[in-house]
Amino acid sequence: xxxxxxFIAALxxxxxxxxxxxxxxxxxxxIPAASKATIVPANAYPGRAGSLAQxxxxxxxxxxxxxxxxxxxxxAVDSTIARSSKVIPQMAQRGQAFVPRVxxxxxxxxxxxxxxxxxxxxxxxxSPVKRFDLGKYPRGQSRRLLFRKPGLVQxxxxxxxNMAGFILVLPNHAFARPGASGAFELPELPAxxxxxxxxxxxLPEMRRSVEVPETGVAQAEFSx
Numbered sequence: 313x314x315x316x317x318x319f320i321a322a323l324x325x326x327x328x329x330x331x332x333x334x335x336x337x338x339x340x341x342x343i344p345a346a347s348k349a350t351i352v353p354a355n356a357y358p359g360r361a362g363s364l365a366q367x368x369x370x371x372x373x374x375x376x377x378x379x380x381x382x383x384x385x386x387x388a389v390d391s392t393i394a395r396s397s398k399v400i401p402q403m404a405q406r407g408q409a410f411v412p413r414v415x416x417x418x419x420x421x422x423x424x425x426x427x428x429x430x431x432x433x434x435x436x437x438x439s440p441v442k443r444f445d446l447g448k449y450p451r452g453q454s455r456r457l458l459f460r461k462p463g464l465v466q467x468x469x470x471x472x473x474n475m476a477g478f479i480l481v482l483p484n485h486a487f488a489r490p491g492a493s494g495a496f497e498l499p500e501l502p503a504x505x506x507x508x509x510x511x512x513x514x515l516p517e518m519r520r521s522v523e524v525p526e527t528g529v530a531q532a533e534f535s536x
Contacts, residue, residue, distance in 0.1 A: 353474035368407030381487035410477030
């Protein structure tokens with residue numbers, strides 16, 4: 313057997329071993345109804361073309377705005393997870409709001425900022441992690457920006473004071489976003505103990521150690 317054949321065989325064995333010894337963290341985030349609030353923005357520019365007649369309300373305390381992520385994973389595992397998706401994340405301007413309100417990306421990923429509204433928007437941040445100003449641009453145009461450093465980036469529009477978004481730049485690709493029910497599932501991980509963190513723009517951060525089995529599911533629940 314040649315060197316190339318041996319190399320391919322070794323890769324297949326490694327892949328099979330990895331698949332056979334991978335576990336999954338699944339869980340639920342529970343947020344009490346008292347933590348939720350809906351804020352309807354006032355139209356600061358009534359009758360002017362630079363503002364929508366009815367901007368989208370901001371709903372706080374939603375499970376979907378949470379980010380669940382693993383504090384530290386092996387580089388090889390991170391590379392495997394990164395290869396599973398090539399989609400460039402988006403934070404659009406729609407309904408005079410940033411959609412989604414919260415976006416999670418791994419350090420080194422780019423983000424697109426398309427304007428889907430029939431008015432001009434601007435995207436800027438003064439966060440130390442990433443200071444930028446993409447300028448004003450109309451519907452149908454988009455800007456792309458690379459986020460290299462982990463941390464929280466708060467995003468605003470200098471035309472519309474009600475618009476605010478959050479980009480959480482994480483040190484790896486092992487993260488997940490829950491659905492409306494609060495249920496989430498993290499990517500497959502090798503067996504071991506991991507520090508699982510929860511971040512939410514409206515609620516305190518949480519951290520918990522979770523033991524991932526060689527195969528099967530580890531359950532993790534977070535309640536506010």
